[in-house]
Amino acid sequence: MTNTEQQSFPGQIHELPSGGIVLSKLDDIINWARSNSLWPLTFATSCCGIEYMSVAGAKYDFSRFGFEVARASPRQADVIIIAGTIVNKMAPVLKRLYDQMGDPKYVIAMGACAISGGPFFYNTYSVVKGADHVIPVDVYVAGCPPRPEALLHALISLQEKIKSGLTREQIKTAKV
Amino acid sequence: MTLTNEFIQQKLEGKFADQVSNFILHYDILTFETPVENNLKVLTFLHDDAELGFTYLNDLTAVHYPDRIGEELAVVYMLQNIKTSTRIRLKVFTPIIKPDVFTASNLFLTANWLEREAYDFFGVNFVGHPNLIRIMNVDEMDYFPLRKEYPLEEQTRIDKDDDMFGR
Ligand code: SF4
Numbered sequence: 001m002t003n004t005e006q007q008s009f010p011g012q013i014h015e016l017p018s019g020g021i022v023l024s025k026l027d028d029i030i031n032w033a034r035s036n037s038l039w040p041l042t043f044a045t046s047c048c049g050i051e052y053m054s055v056a057g058a059k060y061d062f063s064r065f066g067f068e069v070a071r072a073s074p075r076q077a078d079v080i081i082i083a084g085t086i087v088n089k090m091a092p093v094l095k096r097l098y099d100q101m102g103d104p105k106y107v108i109a110m111g112a113c114a115i116s117g118g119p120f121f122y123n124t125y126s127v128v129k130g131a132d133h134v135i136p137v138d139v140y141v142a143g144c145p146p147r148p149e150a151l152l153h154a155l156i157s158l159q160e161k162i163k164s165g166l167t168r169e170q171i172k173t174a175k176v
Numbered sequence: 177m178t179l180t181n182e183f184i185q186q187k188l189e190g191k192f193a194d195q196v197s198n199f200i201l202h203y204d205i206l207t208f209e210t211p212v213e214n215n216l217k218v219l220t221f222l223h224d225d226a227e228l229g230f231t232y233l234n235d236l237t238a239v240h241y242p243d244r245i246g247e248e249l250a251v252v253y254m255l256q257n258i259k260t261s262t263r264i265r266l267k268v269f270t271p272i273i274k275p276d277v278f279t280a281s282n283l284f285l286t287a288n289w290l291e292r293e294a295y296d297f298f299g300v301n302f303v304g305h306p307n308l309i310r311i312m313n314v315d316e317m318d319y320f321p322l323r324k325e326y327p328l329e330e331q332t333r334i335d336k337d338d339d340m341f342g343r
Contacts, residue, residue: 088313088314089312089313089314123326123327125313125317125321126313126314126321
């Protein structure tokens with residue numbers, strides 16, 4: 001299935017004279033439901049947060065993809081979007097937020113800072129050089145800051161990743 | 177009586193004579209120095225005097241001048257008279273091997289956090305401060321990052337033009 005194709009309900013319709021029945025796997029249905037209702041954590045640490053807010057706003061509007069229920073508590077969130085620089089002092093906080101999120105949980109690293117330390121990579125005394133030193137990341141979005149469209153694409157990529165049904169470990173070790 | 181720079185300078189020199197020096201106008205703000213042990217006397221005078229009335233500490237920071245041997249660290253006080261919006265800047269210098277400066281936190285409540293910041297980044301020891309611990313950086317840090325003791329840019333890189341990167 002390509003990116004542009006309409007993603008329909010997983011399974012096949014089995015036509016019968018009296019109507020159809022859908023044959024599917026429970027795992028697929030769970031992943032389908034899960035991917036279409038991801039609740040993000042309200043979390044932003046610097047300038048990328050402004051783009052994140054604009055994605056939440058009316059113009060780009062991530063509610064079109066089921067991300068609109070931003071939660072202020074990690075215990076209710078499914079995905080954490082690391083929007084901004086992570087400094088050494090913030091690292092234990094980020095780890096704790098991640099630990100408090102209920103499984104299944106997903107992580108998007110938004111912007112150069114969250115990917116690698118970005119503009120603060122050289123000679124820094126305070127910046128973590130990539131949030132994946134602290135918590136595992138599912139999707140990376142390049143940019144400083146990334147355009148809202150790029151974040152939307154990352155959110156859709158995450159949905160596809162979930163729909164594919166593989167765990168992070170399975171994806172890592174998958175034979176392509 | 178308007179609060180002109182000349183008037184402020186006259187008042188200070190009338191009170192402290194040669195203990196206040198180097199009056200210059202720096203970016204439109206009257207700047208002067210006093211020996212480090214005098215800082216509280218001068219600040220208290222500026223704060224309490226009815227005509228001066230510098231009751232608000234805008235900012236407090238430190239500067240490292242590696243070339244000023246024996247007085248490498250400067251502590252800078254930015255004061256404001258709220259009523260007239262007049263601002264002045266006071267500098268005191270202290271040696272980096274024993275950077276002791278009396279705390280202004282009993283005079284200005286703002287000085288509490290600002291002095292912690294100056295301690296955090298420059299290691300200025302504010303004598304008498306109620307809680308002189310790091311405020312921005314991680315507690316485990318064992319150096320003062322904004323002292324000019326570290327190379328500005330990685331010295332091994334040859335792809336960057338020195339003139340552009342202040343090396
Ligand atoms: S990647 Fe750029 S825009 Fe994003 S937080 Fe870092 S410096 Fe700011």
